[in-house]
Amino acid sequence: MSDLAVFAPLLPRVEAIVREAGGIALDYFRPGAPTHAEVTHKSGGSPVTEADLRIDNFLRAQLSLLAPDFGWLSEETADSPDRLGRKALFVVDPIDGTRGFASGDPCFAVCVALVAGDRPVFGVVHAPALDETFVASVGGGARRNGAPIAVSTRRELTGARLSAPDSIASDLKRAGLSFRQQPRLPSLAMRLLRVADGALDAALARKNSYDWDIAAADLILHEAGGVLTDFSGQTPSYNRPEPRHPALVAGPPGLQAELIRAARGGAAGASPEARTAQAAPAPRP
Incomplete structure (x- = not known):
C-alpha cells in the first residue's frame, strides 16, 4: 500500500478538526474592529x-490523537529537530x-x-470568517466548499490580476x-488560494515565508493546476532544518515563465530601499 493510500483516510477527520479550530478563532474575531483577544508580540x-495559542494547543492535541507518530511544525510551537526523522508531520499555522x-x-485562515x-x-485551509474551506490531496484535485476549483488560463502578464507586497x-x-494590481491579502495562504480559485491570475511573496505559511496552500494551488516556485523556478521543499523560503511566485503554468522573468527583472531594478524591504524578516510575506 502506498503512503498516500495510508494518509488519505485521515483527511476528512483533519478537515473536521481544522473547521472546529476555525470556530475557536471566531470566538475572538470582531468584524471591522479589534479583537478582544489578548495581543502580544514576538521578538521579531x-x-x-x-486565539493563535489556543488554536495551536487544540490542533496539537487533536492531531496528535489522530496520528501520534507524526511530527509537528507550527508557527506557535518551539521547533524541534525530532520532526526531521519522522515519516510524516503536520505543518500548522x-x-x-x-x-x-x-x-x-x-x-x-487556519492552515x-x-x-x-x-x-x-x-x-486544508479554512477561512472561518469568509465561510470558505479549501481542501486538496495529491492527485485528488482541489476543492473550495466541496466544489472543484482551477487556476486561470491566462498566458500573458499584461493586464493580469496580480497581488504582491507594494x-x-x-x-x-x-x-x-x-498589470492590474490587486490588494495584498493579509493571509499569504489566502493570497495563493485566490490564484488557485482563479480570482487572481498571479501572486508574489517576499522572502522569509515559512513552511506553515505556504505548505497547505501550495498543494491546493498545485492540485488546482497552478505552480508555486521561487525566482529560479524551483518548487518549495518542506521539513528541512531551516523551514524558511525565498521570494515566491504563484500562477498558472502558462504564465509562470513570464512571471519569473518579470520578478527577476523587477528585483534586479529595485532601489536599495526596496531590496531591503523585500529581504527584511519582520513584515509578513
Missing part, C-alpha cells in the same frame, strides 16, 4: 494573540494573517498540511510591466 515584532485577524479583517518526505500530501509591485512597474 510580529503579533500573536491568545493556527491563524495565518494574524495582523488582519487582530484588526477585524475577515481574510485569515494544516500533512508533509511526507519534502512535499505535502494533503492540505515594494515588489512597485519594482515590477518600474521595470515597465503593466
Whole structure:
C-alpha cells in the first residue's frame, strides 16, 4: 500500500478538526474592529494573540490523537529537530494573517498540511470568517466548499490580476510591466488560494515565508493546476532544518515563465530601499 493510500483516510477527520479550530478563532474575531483577544508580540515584532495559542494547543492535541507518530511544525510551537526523522508531520499555522485577524479583517485562515518526505500530501485551509474551506490531496484535485476549483488560463502578464507586497509591485512597474494590481491579502495562504480559485491570475511573496505559511496552500494551488516556485523556478521543499523560503511566485503554468522573468527583472531594478524591504524578516510575506 502506498503512503498516500495510508494518509488519505485521515483527511476528512483533519478537515473536521481544522473547521472546529476555525470556530475557536471566531470566538475572538470582531468584524471591522479589534479583537478582544489578548495581543502580544514576538521578538521579531510580529503579533500573536491568545486565539493563535489556543488554536495551536487544540490542533496539537487533536492531531496528535489522530496520528501520534507524526511530527509537528507550527508557527506557535518551539521547533524541534525530532520532526526531521519522522515519516510524516503536520505543518500548522493556527491563524495565518494574524495582523488582519487582530484588526477585524475577515481574510485569515487556519492552515494544516500533512508533509511526507519534502512535499505535502494533503492540505486544508479554512477561512472561518469568509465561510470558505479549501481542501486538496495529491492527485485528488482541489476543492473550495466541496466544489472543484482551477487556476486561470491566462498566458500573458499584461493586464493580469496580480497581488504582491507594494515594494515588489512597485519594482515590477518600474521595470515597465503593466498589470492590474490587486490588494495584498493579509493571509499569504489566502493570497495563493485566490490564484488557485482563479480570482487572481498571479501572486508574489517576499522572502522569509515559512513552511506553515505556504505548505497547505501550495498543494491546493498545485492540485488546482497552478505552480508555486521561487525566482529560479524551483518548487518549495518542506521539513528541512531551516523551514524558511525565498521570494515566491504563484500562477498558472502558462504564465509562470513570464512571471519569473518579470520578478527577476523587477528585483534586479529595485532601489536599495526596496531590496531591503523585500529581504527584511519582520513584515509578513
